[in-house]
Amino acid sequence: AKWVYTFGGGAAEGGIALVESLGAKGAGLAEMSALGLPVPPGFTITTEICQHYLANGHAFPEELTRQVAAALDGIGHVAERRFGDCDNPLLVSVRSGAAVSMPGMMDTVLNLGLNDQTVEGLARVSGDRRFAFDSYRRFIQMYGDVVLGLDHSAFEERLEDYKLANGLAFDSDLSADDWRAVCDIFKGLVVEELDEAFPQAPEAQLWGAIRAVIGSWNNPRAVVYRRINGISGEAGTAVTIQAMVFGNLGESSATGVAFTRHPSTGEKVLWGEFLPNAQGEDVVAGTRTPQDLTERARAETGSELPSLESSMPEVFATFSAVCAQLERHHRDVLDLEFTVERGRLWMLQARPAKRTIRAALKTAVDMAHEGLITKSEAVARIEPRTLDQLLHPTIDPDASSDIFARGLPASPGAASGTVVFSSEEAETARTQGRKVILVRVETSPEDVHGMHAARGILTTRGGMTSHAAVVARGMGKPCVSGAGQIRVDFHAGTMTAGGRTIRRGDTITIDGGTGQVLVGAVPLREPELSGAFAELMGWADEIRTLKIRTNVDTPADARAARGFGAEGIGLCRTEHMFFDARRITVVREMILAETEAARADALDKLLPMQRSDFAALFEIMSGLPVTIRLLDPPLHEFLPKGEPEIAELAAAMGVAPARIRARTQALAEANPMLGHRGVRLAISFPEIVEMQVRAILEAALAVGDETGVPVELEIMVPLIAAKAELDLVGARIRQAEEIVRKLHGRAPAFQFGTMIELPRAALAAGELAKSASFFSFGTNDLTQTTFGISRDDAAPYLNSYLALGLLPHDPFASLDEEGVGELIRIACERGRATRPDIKIGVCGEHGGDPASIHFFAGINLDYVSCSPFRVPIARLAAAQAAL
Ligand code: ADP
Ligand code: MG
Numbered sequence: 001a002k003w004v005y006t007f008g009g010g011a012a013e014g015g016i017a018l019v020e021s022l023g024a025k026g027a028g029l030a031e032m033s034a035l036g037l038p039v040p041p042g043f044t045i046t047t048e049i050c051q052h053y054l055a056n057g058h059a060f061p062e063e064l065t066r067q068v069a070a071a072l073d074g075i076g077h078v079a080e081r082r083f084g085d086c087d088n089p090l091l092v093s094v095r096s097g098a099a100v101s102m103p104g105m106m107d108t109v110l111n112l113g114l115n116d117q118t119v120e121g122l123a124r125v126s127g128d129r130r131f132a133f134d135s136y137r138r139f140i141q142m143y144g145d146v147v148l149g150l151d152h153s154a155f156e157e158r159l160e161d162y163k164l165a166n167g168l169a170f171d172s173d174l175s176a177d178d179w180r181a182v183c184d185i186f187k188g189l190v191v192e193e194l195d196e197a198f199p200q201a202p203e204a205q206l207w208g209a210i211r212a213v214i215g216s217w218n219n220p221r222a223v224v225y226r227r228i229n230g231i232s233g234e235a236g237t238a239v240t241i242q243a244m245v246f247g248n249l250g251e252s253s254a255t256g257v258a259f260t261r262h263p264s265t266g267e268k269v270l271w272g273e274f275l276p277n278a279q280g281e282d283v284v285a286g287t288r289t290p291q292d293l294t295e296r297a298r299a300e301t302g303s304e305l306p307s308l309e310s311s312m313p314e315v316f317a318t319f320s321a322v323c324a325q326l327e328r329h330h331r332d333v334l335d336l337e338f339t340v341e342r343g344r345l346w347m348l349q350a351r352p353a354k355r356t357i358r359a360a361l362k363t364a365v366d367m368a369h370e371g372l373i374t375k376s377e378a379v380a381r382i383e384p385r386t387l388d389q390l391l392h393p394t395i396d397p398d399a400s401s402d403i404f405a406r407g408l409p410a411s412p413g414a415a416s417g418t419v420v421f422s423s424e425e426a427e428t429a430r431t432q433g434r435k436v437i438l439v440r441v442e443t444s445p446e447d448v449h450g451m452h453a454a455r456g457i458l459t460t461r462g463g464m465t466s467h468a469a470v471v472a473r474g475m476g477k478p479c480v481s482g483a484g485q486i487r488v489d490f491h492a493g494t495m496t497a498g499g500r501t502i503r504r505g506d507t508i509t510i511d512g513g514t515g516q517v518l519v520g521a522v523p524l525r526e527p528e529l530s531g532a533f534a535e536l537m538g539w540a541d542e543i544r545t546l547k548i549r550t551n552v553d554t555p556a557d558a559r560a561a562r563g564f565g566a567e568g569i570g571l572c573r574t575e576h577m578f579f580d581a582r583r584i585t586v587v588r589e590m591i592l593a594e595t596e597a598a599r600a601d602a603l604d605k606l607l608p609m610q611r612s613d614f615a616a617l618f619e620i621m622s623g624l625p626v627t628i629r630l631l632d633p634p635l636h637e638f639l640p641k642g643e644p645e646i647a648e649l650a651a652a653m654g655v656a657p658a659r660i661r662a663r664t665q666a667l668a669e670a671n672p673m674l675g676h677r678g679v680r681l682a683i684s685f686p687e688i689v690e691m692q693v694r695a696i697l698e699a700a701l702a703v704g705d706e707t708g709v710p711v712e713l714e715i716m717v718p719l720i721a722a723k724a725e726l727d728l729v730g731a732r733i734r735q736a737e738e739i740v741r742k743l744h745g746r747a748p749a750f751q752f753g754t755m756i757e758l759p760r761a762a763l764a765a766g767e768l769a770k771s772a773s774f775f776s777f778g779t780n781d782l783t784q785t786t787f788g789i790s791r792d793d794a795a796p797y798l799n800s801y802l803a804l805g806l807l808p809h810d811p812f813a814s815l816d817e818e819g820v821g822e823l824i825r826i827a828c829e830r831g832r833a834t835r836p837d838i839k840i841g842v843c844g845e846h847g848g849d850p851a852s853i854h855f856f857a858g859i860n861l862d863y864v865s866c867s868p869f870r871v872p873i874a875r876l877a878a879a880q881a882a883l
């Protein structure tokens, strides 16, 4: 079998088509090489080897050794150096790279092949002894960390000690002999820690690194990253072995990262950072302040350090041309790594760039306008769930704010929270439901879980491409990085800036869009959804056939939902109007009334209130369909809970508290979810139905008259199991309609339908459709009743079900297609058999879940209805389902 694919010298054995085997990095390198771009020669060991290795007790297929040796010879041939040669040694990097890129989560080793002999050869051929020993000490440290499992910081400490002892302030102050001495100290550290010499044989180094890189697929931070991002653990990583090029060969050398368009705003400008006389990991580590690529960016950041454009104009011109060519070739925004070795440009990585949702939208829309991609492709490129981030608030510009410090605007959005200084604290805070901002000097992949738990991240060191910045953007979390004025004292649990101190537990606000760190909780403002967002959503609307409605009960939410593009109300829960502080007493009077007359009295008071609620919604929806559900929850939910409330109500009603207590107890139920609710209430309390229907119809009449736009009205009965129930309630609704007709001389048109949230209703859908002109699947209840579990107290065992893999996903978040979906399919089939034009929608949480929306679109539902903030997500998911 072929396990190894070579690239370099203007050719390549693989390319993007083999991304599953070569990983994103390996495939991208092969692709660039085939395009004739300057890529150091190398080869990639496939992900299948990783799978084989992990499944077979860490053994490789025998054949691999030969293929690797041959490929290594091939690199040497192109690079005109030999691996292990003492005069002109070939050095390589051993790089990890999965098909789905996981930036910085796995390991890489640079400068491999150096030992006490080859370092002398490198010094001679490069004519730069200092460089050779700088590379060697880097190698010992990286190999020691990644392969030998030593602590990275142990090496750092020794280096600091050496500098201190010799009066050297910066790395740049160290001479060749200094680095040589540091190499000896580092090797001594290895012997001290492991009782074994640092491995000198290049062959042994190579296989040690290959094993370590493959092993890093399962390191804890990679595992956490995959879990957070829903990436499967099966695929494995590829290993790319590539000839080293040196950005640390003096001032005409450099290393950097770039994005072909701005990864935060999406603006069509080349954007990135570089460091002269450095190696790749220096940029990502955030240990030195990187410099801007372009003059334009330098002007914006006000940096005093020169840009690449001004300091290496020829390299910059070549690089810009390469960027343009790669973008055209890949038809996507790319994340690039490059190194300049003595004035010569080398490309080290090209992969689709991680970007903010704002940038994703802008680049997709721009690229469609540029003719690089079609509108459908643009729509397909946006992950619907990520739209959520757009709805992130920003700092209210009118609010007064007290700036504590400034850093870089590393990931947009604003967040407030109390300060914590470790990922463990952040994690604990999350489990306690506290909102925190994680403050670190810089983050490392070990902090990913803490970053996930925090509302926002603040670092005092590191650039826009530092670990914290990259990971936060990927998570859609606000992040301010490199706030250099801040001094953190972890021991004391404080941070200071400008003479002021903030303690652990104090509240701050960070603005990842501007880089500001503010004292206290600053008011936030909702974002504007115009520009690229509006344009792309317009394209999505042209593509989709599924309508998107919203679940709302208040005018404010209804207005917001229309702003998000809702095409009607799929569920108005009338009871939510009852919880209003001013009304709850009247509602309680109605429930507790002991005589028909007393109940009628209370209902008379509620009627005008409900009428005006409905009128407001009808007006906002202006001719779009509005589905109103009759009262659903168990009555005791409305009753007073504590003694003070009971006393208050007793006074208002002029009865003894004991009576109220007794009535409350009488209404208590063991299983309210399966109790006296929904249609069952409508049957026991026909007066409530009458009041609600009157309010609905009168409001519809009034709004129709006032606006000249008739209300598209749908009245819906919850928790139906059988046609007989539906017919009884239907008859009561007709009676109420008659009352309205008598009072007003006419009544508005409306449709009458049912929710389907019990398995029996789904099975009896053929019968129900004789009376109902529409169905609305209440998938929350249908999931509960199909599984026979109550969502309210399912969390403990549901979580272990998920952990054990007994369920593929939380069925309350994403529809269980196999069971609940099957009931929905059956109900649709039987309902349509009775009434071919029956309107069918969904009004559960699942109506806003992209995976569930694919299912609903697939069985040709008419609409889904979801909470206002999910409407854009649903519009996009419905379009993608139609592609
Ligand atoms: P990651 O996936 O964490 O970015 P990489 O394998 O891309 O890891 O490598 C880390 C750093 O080392 C990058 O900056 C990269 O450009 C640099 N690097 C990798 N291979 C080479 C090489 N052959 N020559 C010079 N620099 C390299
Ligand atoms: Mg990289």
Ligand code: MG
Pocket (backbone or CB within 6 Å): 718, 757, 778, 781
């Ligand atoms: Mg329900």
